[in-house]
Amino acid sequence: MSRQTEIEAMIGRVALGDRAAFGALYDATSAKLFGICLRVLNDRAEAEDALQEIFVKLWHNAGRYQVNGLSPMTWLITIARNHAIDRLRARRKAESRGGGDMDAVADLADAGPGPEALAVAASENQRIDRCMSELEPDRAAAVRGAYLTGESYADLAERHGVPLNTMRTWLRRSLMRLKECLTR
Amino acid sequence: MTGPGDQHEDDAVLAAEHVLGLLGGEELDRAERRLETDPDYRALYAAWAEDFVSLTQDMTPVTPPVRVRNAIDRRLFGARREGLLRRLGLWPALSAAALAAGTYLVVTNLDLLRPGPEAPPFGAEIAAEDRSLVVRVAFDPDAPEMLRVLRPSGAAAPGRALELWLIAGDAAPVSLGVLPEDREGRVAVPQDLQPLLSQAVLAISDEPAGGSPTGAPTGAVLGAGPVTRL
Numbered sequence: 096m097s098r099q100t101e102i103e104a105m106i107g108r109v110a111l112g113d114r115a116a117f118g119a120l121y122d123a124t125s126a127k128l129f130g131i132c133l134r135v136l137n138d139r140a141e142a143e144d145a146l147q148e149i150f151v152k153l154w155h156n157a158g159r160y161q162v163n164g165l166s167p168m169t170w171l172i173t174i175a176r177n178h179a180i181d182r183l184r185a186r187r188k189a190e191s192r193g194g195g196d197m198d199a200v201a202d203l204a205d206a207g208p209g210p211e212a213l214a215v216a217a218s219e220n221q222r223i224d225r226c227m228s229e230l231e232p233d234r235a236a237a238v239r240g241a242y243l244t245g246e247s248y249a250d251l252a253e254r255h256g257v258p259l260n261t262m263r264t265w266l267r268r269s270l271m272r273l274k275e276c277l278t279r
Numbered sequence: 280m281t282g283p284g285d286q287h288e289d290d291a292v293l294a295a296e297h298v299l300g301l302l303g304g305e306e307l308d309r310a311e312r313r314l315e316t317d318p319d320y321r322a323l324y325a326a327w328a329e330d331f332v333s334l335t336q337d338m339t340p341v342t343p344p345v346r347v348r349n350a351i352d353r354r355l356f357g358a359r360r361e362g363l364l365r366r367l368g369l370w371p372a373l374s375a376a377a378l379a380a381g382t383y384l385v386v387t388n389l390d391l392l393r394p395g396p397e398a399p400p401f402g403a404e405i406a407a408e409d410r411s412l413v414v415r416v417a418f419d420p421d422a423p424e425m426l427r428v429l430r431p432s433g434a435a436a437p438g439r440a441l442e443l444w445l446i447a448g449d450a451a452p453v454s455l456g457v458l459p460e461d462r463e464g465r466v467a468v469p470q471d472l473q474p475l476l477s478q479a480v481l482a483i484s485d486e487p488a489g490g491s492p493t494g495a496p497t498g499a500v501l502g503a504g505p506v507t508r509l
Contacts, residue, residue, distance in 0.1 A: 115448035116450070118447065118475060126341055129347075131335055143343060143344065143347050150351045151354055164322065164325040173298075177300065221333050238299070243334060247300075247303075266296075270296070271291070274288075
């Protein structure tokens with residue numbers, strides 16, 4: 096059985112309330128998902144809380160797997176990434192309300208390897224990396240920023256110092272070019 | 280001019296924005312609905328999700344601390360001991376009566392298994408109430424492929440065998456094989472069961488020589504005990 100099929104089988108059994116399968120799924124995937132929480136949140140305690148909530152969610156929602164046609168690891172990573180991003184956005188909001196400490200927000204955005212560094216670190220043979228490298232570096236960075244740190248159009252516009260609508264047009268055009276490259 | 284190609288292109292961009300989390304409000308609600316009802320849109324969404332997930336490929340996996348796992352178990356399943364009793368209750372062969380009459384859940388005297396300072400820190404005792412059968416199992420959590428088994432008292436009935444079972448969560452018992460005839464021996468643990476071991480319950484049943492012919496316990500359950508830190 097391939098790892099992919101194994102994980103799929105575990106999710107199927109978790110959907111039926113199989114605790115042993117849930118434990119096995121945790122053993123097989125928690126390190127990867129924790130790595131993602133740590134990278135997105137850049138705070139160990141918060142990443143631990145996020146991971147806890149992610150697995151509680153997985154236990155309750157395993158039956159929804161395959162609703163959106165994702166492969167098992169992609170489904171798990173997407174849930175983890177989305178959850179971590181939601182927490183990060185809530186934190187940003189709380190911090191900007193609490194005295195408008197924009198420096199702290201900027202520090203958060205800068206924490207960890209930046210989008211550019213990640214771009215360099217990414218393996219060359221990945222389709223997405225090849226296609227990202229066909230975009231202008233700042234546009235590729237915007238796409239990565241949206242995916243890896245959950246930046247909204249408004250965040251991206253501010254970071255790149257362009258009006259919101261310009262950002263939107265930029266990014267949409269970049270996504271279209273990305274799609275064109277990915278389906279080539 | 281809006282042809283079907285443009286529509287597809289618009290949808291492709293929409294699906295990308297959806298995966299990136301750039302949609303909000305009504306736009307997001309509409310996209311969520313399409314995900315459930317529109318197979319073409321779903322395919323676009325899935326393709327983007329797969330592509331963007333590869334951006335996480337370079338994020339190093341980090342083993343989370345054990346407390347996270349414990350907190351999840353507490354939140355979902357309540358206290359550990361309650362969980363154990365429920366798990367046992369779900370194995371019909373091991374009825375409440377059998378549990379009361381036939382087993383000790385108390386781990387005692389496991390010092391016997393400690394040959395030296397690097398003693399295996401995990402194990403279980405599986406014993407009949409009248410101590411006519413006592414089996415102690417221990418293993419090193421860093422090398423769970425081999426269980427050390429001691430049988431200070433008791434033996435299989437003539438022509439019968441003692442079979443060791445692993446019960447993980449609510450799952451059916453999985454055989455770890457027939458216990459060696461010698462009082463001291465080793466039992467190999469298949470690789471896929473090794474990660475389950477430290478949270479499992481071990482049990483012994485009376486089976487025909489060579490072990491259960493069905494893959495599930497067929498004879499009397501002689502004892503059961505949870506794996507704990509020794």
